[in-house]
Amino acid sequence: MATRTMLFLLLLVQYVFASNSSEVPLEQYFKSDLRFPNIPVGLTRDGMYYVNATLGTPGQWQQLGLGLAQPYVWVVSGDADSQCNRLDSGCLSGPLYYPQESWTSSTGGDKYSINFIDGISLNGTRYMDVMRLMNVSSSLNVSGVDSGVSFRNHTLTVQNLSFFNADYSSGYLYGSLGLGGTLNSDTELEGDFINHSFFFLDALKEARLINSSSYSLWLGSQKRNGFADTSDANEAGYLIFGAVDPNLVEGEFRKFDMIPYIHPQTGKVAYGYPVVPMGPIYITSSSGRSLNVTTDGFSAPVLLDPSFALSYLPTKAIIQIAIQIAAVYVESLDLWLVSCDVASSGATVDFSFGDLTIKVPLSDLLASTHDQSTNTTLHFNTGQEACVLQLYPNTFTGYNVLGQAFMKNAYLAVDLEGKGVAMGQAANFKSGERKEIITRQASIVTFTDSLNKTSVATFSTVPSSMTSGYIPYATYESDSAYDSMQLYPSKVGSRITSIPGQIAGTVYPGGVIAGDGRSFYDTSRTTTKLQTSTQFDSFSLSGTLGWNDSLASTSSTSRRNTAQHTSPAWLVSLLGTACVLLGSMVI
Template identity: 25%
Template sequence: MAPLTSLTTALLFSSLASASTIQFNIARNPAAEEAQLTRRQLTNLYKRAGTVNVALTNAENQGLYFANVTVGTPGQNLALQIDTGSSDVWVPSTTASLCGNAKEGGCPNGAFNSKSSTSFQDVETNGFNISYVDGTGSTGDYFQDTFKIGGATLNNFEMGLALDTTIGTGIMGIGYNTSEANIDTGNGTEYPNLPLAMVNAGAINSAAYSLWLNDLQATTGSILFGGIDTAKYSGDLISIKVYPDSQGGRTTSFTVAFTSLSATSSSGTDQLTPANYATAAILDSGTTITLLPDDIATSIFEELGATVSQQLGAVVVPCALAENSGTINYGFGGTGGPTIKVAVSQLVLPLTLTNGRTPTYTNGQAACQLGIQAAGDLPVLFGDTFLRSAYVVYDLENNRIALAQTDFNSTSSNVVSFASQGAPIPSATTAANEDQVTQTATGVPKVGTTGTADGTAAATYNPTATGLNAANGFAATSTSTSTGSKKNAAGAGPEPFAWSRVVVAGVSLALAGVGGGVFTLL
């Protein structure tokens, strides 16, 4: 095709020469068109080469994200929960007693029969042992077998086989291999976990992946190994440091510098952290809620008018809060670092009792759970109630995290792969003057719940400990964080936002039964 300037000149000359209709006969060049099509196809192939895209399923919109995989030869189908906070892929064995116990929930996402796989190899008998702070865990063997995910095939991939487990679903740990279970227990040496094994197999170019969980109402999201998808976020993708542990100097978790928090409503923005604030925080997809420092969490509770229900083990808000348009704004890496806005509507989670009913306030309002809790003695963790609003790139090669505002329900895709092993995050800029933090936690806590026969979570209820009277319908006054003087990291602090007006001070919960609604931290 002629350059635009030449075509314009030709049209001008023709109009001056004759006022009659001008017909252009454009000769087609099949060879040139084919070459152009080939170039476009090669460009798209280059962008997608070295990536593995995996769809994620959000179980009942509860924030438990699963990837479908096959294990063994022939392949056995399982759904594994993704977890950036751990490092081992492990699967429950069909011989585990829990998997055959329907009353305890069984293993609803599949279990692995090692005897049915012709490629199974047991590599470390009794070597697999992973435990959680709530007393749950799994023990068994390390084994190697064929593992398929998102079109990629890994031969002789090492995993844990849970022969004895109190957890009914397998976990796909994709964190640093320096925190593998056998390292923590001192029983073994590091092995190539999933991100590294995908590099070794040539499936991806670099040990990195991008996480797009989509919004709270969505039933699916995705994880893209080896690349980013520029159509899944808006604004700038900004890279910040991942910090090593203070003990030993190893990088074992996705610890970043959490440097600011503010709340925005129709009346304006309140800053909830002081100037020059910085604390270590872990980005963990296996944690369904977000655990913040106690003083900051208290400030948010006051802003939103939330109450702490000891008997439910949850921070409770009216479900009507989901209609509010306010945001909680998280900053990372200091000045010039990324800021992620989380809509208040994304923080209101369902709260269901073991009898299937929703608890209500005495004024008839339905009660829901707030997706933020105080960390207490646990590390600060940014779980799915934060991660849904962020497009997050985890770069294990360079110890970097890149964050951008997610584009909810995006139907477009523009995949760009990491150019090579150790290459920088594509399309990302680096935060300037990054604040420094120290990770003093010894590991990522793993808090679970007890599964009921119908697969829902069940909270522990002790009427004596909570002061409830079991004979009068379990009605009880919830503990309000709004009582007494306001605790605010920014000083005296602002007044609560308009959205807190839906809460009546000192309101009590009218409970028809106590149980469910405690969310699993994995």
């Protein structure tokens, strides 16, 4: 009894001291332990972040992708398979869902066509069944009779979840755990039959597992680089429902108001997606030298979404990055290729959001050119292995997207009810290390540990609950310039266009790339010998630049180095800046 009293007094003293700076309520601190459900996020060999789940009774195993820009859960239908789509078929391993195999399934009967803002479309039938999320951690056992939600033995069960069983899903082999807000589209689904049973996070809130429809996502334990490893990762990170864990962020943690999405056909406004204002983009060397690859006043909305393997940015920014790392564009492959050696340079691509900067190692933006079917890899004629630069113009999507490379380096918190998004640089440690930190903190808060460990926990390192309009530990980023910002998709293009001929390449038989991947300077030197102005005399441009770019089309369609065509002023200036201001290759 005396020990418990002493522990309480010590914690009370800590609270009084911390309240002067962190302003965390005492009652919130005592609730801030492992009670918040958090689930490991895996990464498939082909690059999809997922959580493990089952649907139906008996449970049919599913790997559900993270649908940050999708409001509903959906799965790929196995209706057409008469051998499996029946009771007691034994087809439980996924990835298809067989409604007739489950004795708890029910259907609304009607079919619907849905287009999500991330470009995924599906045709499917509305179903209701039991969903179970596996390997969930929480300190509480909960059974909500009225809500149909329970948590037992590391399994989070939602008894009556509505979802779509898709017989068409734009080429996807796996379903999705919808974490987005409500959908406003030309189909106007919501209102007639869409209710709270379709929204997974709402079900957790109704069961009082979380205080608001919110989540945070950390993918920082995923150390795989696209060019270095193709193995599966069972624990690439964590999805935390309703809470923020400050151990998962390094440095500033900033909150932004969600930028609304405007449907291009109907003009309807939709919130509930992690769309934030992105500022200038920089490429930075290991010595700290930086170059702005956009403009000083650059500002544009961007969707944060790990379901995108690539990132989609303004064309001019990608060209400038390509110049700095000596990448070449191969039209026949529609890819930027660069020597894999640049991965070890220590360079980063830095994305700014007001006063916040998220650094993405250049190595995370590279992918291997290895073809498993032929066991071959592309090489430059110097013998250097070629890697793919995983950046594409935003003309492919109609808007800016920061995909997996960025999300691996950012800790994200989304408050759907309060229309807020917070993020910071992701902490860098393994999933197991995070488990030890949180378990240690929880043991202290619940008075189950000894006195000599009380000094480990502090109020600033305890996971805390999100409520509507409140994201703990986040500093609000206020800028009136963002008030009128909207994400309005532009017309989607088909290929990379407007590539300077001097940074274009060709692949010859045997997988050899013409040129050594060097653009305007010798990248083997620590200092660069500047070339004469004749290096800028011949470019070949075709088409128009991407979103927010303003270059008129040219008449030439050739992209060979010998093509003679006058370059626009911005491109000549851009190339000159690369050599004159830096004096050498940034990395």
